[in-house]
């Protein structure tokens with residue numbers, strides 16, 4: 001179960017080559033204890049108490065059934081992790097001994113040889129303790145004890161206004177299951193979120209070591225490599241003709257002798273030395289040694305997926321003594337690229353191209369604008385120590401397979417391990433990364449700020465060398481929340497803003513700028529950007545907030561609308577430079593539900609399924625002020641008003657009502673329609689934001705909410721817990737293709753516009769066709785074909801037509817739009833998109849539908865499924881049984897009469913290949929049948 005130790009060390013683990021003694025505390029036989037609950041069981045490091053209780057069969061799988069509610073006692077209890085007497089330690093007067101914890105979750109009193117050595121209060125920090133003198137006085141082999149205090153209890157204690165430690169009368173939070181999360185530095189979603197459970201686990205969740213150093217020996221705690229163009233400043237596009245500078249530093253334990261220096265060797269892909277030699281300007285201070293080197297050669301640049309190769313270099317960084325003997329060495333895999341979040345004012349040149357005034361808000365990679373296609377990442381599990389490298393790699397591969405080039409690592413999970421960034425470097429996936437603050441106004445007392453500074457500095461330095469690292473954002477949605485509050489009550493927002501700026505525009509901005517020149521910083525995920533940026537000012541960035549000029553466009557958008565009548569009304573979507581959050585929820589598959597809840601609960605709105613819906617509120621624009629009025633519902637009637645009610649309203653409005661008598665069939669029908677609605681709504685927005693690249697708003701990004709799930713529940717995800725792709729993930733894969741054709745329909749007037757959009761960096765040329773069919777699959781009149789040409793990252797209107805003037809009944813008509821195009825270098829692209837003017841909830845449409853008589857066959861030899869249809873089949877859906885993880889090369893597609901071949905990309909198969917015989921196929925037609 002605890003296979004992931006390596007995951008947190010990373011592919012290229014920090015490693016020192018000297019002969020110091022390191023004892024991995026993960027190898028010791030720990031005990032997990034709670035005397036008042038009469039529990040004493042074997043424990044692990046790294047782990048969480050929940051996982052050790054599970055391992056010892058004290059509890060069942062926490063995410064099964066009602067575990068979220070029934071296991072609160074674990075979160076409210078105090079747990080102690082006890083090590084055995086640790087043997088093998090050297091006791092000699094010239095040895096220094098340290099405890100190094102790469103992460104403790106969260107509040108622990110630590111004792112060593114029965115002496116208290118310190119307390120911890122931040123899940124995200126690395127902690128070190130010098131225990132040299134305690135060890136020298138210890139009369140027996142020493143043992144360690146970590147006594148954890150309940151995080152929810154501690155949060156309430158620190159948030160209590162009568163407690164002077166952190167009390168903050170102006171603080172507030174969007175509140176979920178446990179309250180006062182803002183007063184503690186722990187994964188904020190551990191206290192519940194609208195897509196997740198609240199377990200608030202405790203434990204030594206990252207590797208831990210005892211380190212013993214002799215004279216001149218040092219231990220590497222952390223290291224940082226910053227690669228930038230000479231003269232580059234954060235947030236500003238650098239001069240691409242300047243040479244590269246590699247700045248590197250190492251944070252260490254121990255004492256460096258005088259005359260210590262640094263040297264590096266950088267190897268290219270072919271194993272040749274690209275650069276080798278000493279670093280200049282070496283400075284040693286405060287446990288850190290830093291130096292830099294000017295690169296006098298031209299490296300092969302790193303590019304994100306779809307825009308070039310992911311060229312990587314292996315770097316060895318060494319600390320050397322005066323005789324050039326290596327004292328410590330660190331391996332890192334690096335890449336040369338610049339990435340900037342450009343928020344500059346719209347230039348005259350841009351205006352002359354038709355771009356609306358205001359400010360930019362887009363990414364530039366190596367000096368090129370890029371359209372970012374992607375999604376938002378939430379924690380993979382409530383218990384990180386059991387997340388495997390396979391789980392992480394599958395998500396990255398799935399994002400890449402869905403034509404995504406960016407993920408936003410959302411601000412209230414955890415900082416991710418190096419392994420995740422290493423994989424993203426390899427696959428070319430940009431990671432917009434966030435510091436862990438979300439939907440709350442946080443305290444700003446000095447002790448809180450210094451705790452936060454330590455946390456941020458550790459991860460900013462740890463991750464900076466990854467070419468996939470695209471941005472540091474300070475928080476999730478807090479600026480948006482402040483803007484909403486300012487509009488309601490400008491007076492009372494003044495002090496909130498000061499507090500906000502202290503944390504996000506002073507402390508955290510400086511922590512990024514002090515440690516990196518290569519990475520841009522944005523205080524908040526959703527923002528109207530800055531008004532001014534001056535690196536020499538004490539507060540370099542001045543935010544725009546809602547000081548907007550009419551007719552100007554700024555910043556990025558965060559948009560949710562649960563009124564289903566507006567879902568396909570394109571004029572209701574936000575018009576911004578970038579769309580960083582939007583989406584709708586849906587049910588996970590029957591297979592995923594069946595692994596997570598008892599069989600008796602596997603039916604429409606069963607009480608367990610209702611309890612998994614944590615999206616209680618009807619109006620999300622109140623997300624911040626909801627602290628005043630906690631959204632937790634009183635009863636099941638109220639629960640069904642929020643998320644569950646929205647799912648029903650949306651599906652009833654657009655799809656046939658399931659009239660299945662069989663409970664399973666009826667539930668499966670609801671799952672399927674919620675997944676279609678989610679996919680269609682998200683796709684409609686993605687198409688609109690992509691089209692915006694060629695309109696005045698010059699939109700250059702669309703990241704839907706959310707990529708993955710933490711458990712089985714009705715959520716916004718496109719991939720279910722366990723890895724099964726929802727219909728949305730296939731839908732996103734399709735609409736994120738480089739060149740797409742899409743309909744933009746105005747229901748009121750009946751006007752259909754068809755546009756072709758391309759995010760390629762070279763122009764494309766080709767043809768677009770529009771063909772009408774009736775539901776039997778018979779071609780209707782009035783098809784059309786035309787030449788199309790689209791410039792780099794642009795869109796073109798192909799047709800505008802009046803559907804009310806067509807010579808056939810719209811309730812028996814579907815248009816198939818398609819584009820075939822060629823890039824300058826000869827590479828070919830194609831895309832098709834169905835368009836139907838009248839929703840399937842219409843009785844007349846339902847009467848006109850034909851049974852496609854779908855047939856599925858499998859060829860063992862070709863490892864290919866073939867679907868055969870005899871009429872138009874909408875959202876043809878292949879489902880595989882549990883026991884296999886992977887994805888179909890196509891799914892959720894439409895068919896005209898004919899055949900379609902589909903393969904399956906397998907990551908893991910526990911069925912020895914038997915699963916292929918249990919794949920099913922269905923389509924919208926099946927919903928209309930009893």
Ligand SMILES: *[C@@H]1O[C@H](CO)[C@@H](O)[C@H](O)[C@H]1NC(C)=O
Nearest residue numbers: 036076077078148149150153
């Ligand atoms: C947990 O420890 C704290 C601090 O010592 C104490 O106040 C609290 O009562 C303990 N809780 C339980 C359930 O024992």
Ligand SMILES: *[C@@H]1O[C@H](CO)[C@@H](O)[C@H](O)[C@H]1NC(C)=O
Nearest residue numbers: 115132133134135136137138
């Ligand atoms: C260790 O023992 C020495 C001598 O008894 C004493 O002076 C010193 O304070 C002790 N140190 C600790 C950390 O207990």
Ligand SMILES: *[C@@H]1O[C@H](CO)[C@@H](O)[C@H](O)[C@H]1NC(C)=O
Nearest residue numbers: 267268269270271312313314
């Ligand atoms: C870097 O080192 C790793 C591990 O030794 C090796 O697998 C990889 O091929 C190297 N990559 C380059 C670019 O040299």
Ligand SMILES: *[C@@H]1O[C@H](CO)[C@@H](O)[C@H](O)[C@H]1NC(C)=O
Nearest residue numbers: 283284285286287288290514
């Ligand atoms: C070392 O730390 C001290 C105290 O925090 C600080 O004043 C000083 O600037 C630091 N030195 C360097 C070179 O960072």
Ligand SMILES: *[C@@H]1O[C@H](CO)[C@@H](O)[C@H](O)[C@H]1NC(C)=O
Nearest residue numbers: 633634635636637638639641
């Ligand atoms: C559920 O709560 C709502 C509002 O709090 C209340 O109006 C309703 O009567 C309650 N329903 C039941 C069945 O208790």
Ligand SMILES: *[C@@H]1O[C@H](CO)[C@@H](O)[C@H](O)[C@H]1NC(C)=O
Nearest residue numbers: 603604658663666667669670
């Ligand atoms: C069948 O599902 C629909 C929603 O799709 C729901 O309204 C209805 O209550 C369900 N019927 C049964 C018997 O579960």
